[in-house]
Amino acid sequence: MAAESPFLDRMLSHLRSTGKYYTGYSKDLGPSRIIHFTSERQFVELLHEGRPVTVAFTIKCPYTKHLDKVLEEAAAQFHPHVRFLRVECPKYPGFCISRQKKEYPFIEIFHSPEQAASQGKLVDPNITKYSVKVLPFNYDVSTYGFREFFKRHGMHVPSDK
Template sequence: MEEQSFFDKMMINLRSTCKYYTGYPKDLGPSTVIHFTSEREFIHVLHQGHPVIVAFTIKSNYTKHLDKVLEEAAAEFYPQIKFMRVECPKYIGFCMTRQKKDYPFIEMFHSPEQTNNQGRAGDPNVIKYAVKVLPYNYDVSAYGFREFFKRHNIQSSSNK
């Protein structure tokens, strides 16, 4: 049996001890990123009470990188924070309501609160909600999301 070289031993040790070794992909398990299919589904996810990070994307090289970052962040912060990806060419109406011109962009939706219909005659079966929306302007990485959550006092991990 051949004896391993010093370099091979060092690489084996590095792979076994370093959490962020970039030579091998991380085992993230099944994807927890929600793919947008309808506004009804989006509202259902929002009303579960968790903040929702929404990435509005178009097809580009940067989007491939963003998908990997979203997968990593979603695996780290699931289930306290939900991550959703919207493909804007498929769902133009939903993306147009955001009134942005530069894609991709990320926003966080949280704290839905019921609003009252002040003096308006409307359908009593319709409930209106106000949602706080924060534009994401941090480093696009799991670390950037963590810092964003700290800055806005959002609990991103369970208390174990």
């Protein structure tokens, strides 16, 4: 029985690292693909890349630890087709409050930035207004949930790496 143990360990390790579903064990995902929010300018630059940007608005709480693991896995799975951004709301309250949500953490998907048809009254002619589609993420918080959400909303992302 002892001779089978290394084989069994290798087999289980392989299953954990290649399986599509969460098994409770961490996967080797390589370097983190999550972008940490530093400024609104950085956020706008990400939007202008033309890919959907999944933004997790977080605070320090037990659920955030679970959310971080899910985001890491989803970011690794959908990179480079979808960008994942994490905002620590206590550090950037202005950006988070502008979303007008009261319950944290929450996730929103931003995509399809287009120059706004009506620029309205602008104080500074160097400022360009953009219209961005924002969708609240209300699916299962898992890689599978993100995949289903992207399919439902017509965001074409490959299902496998």
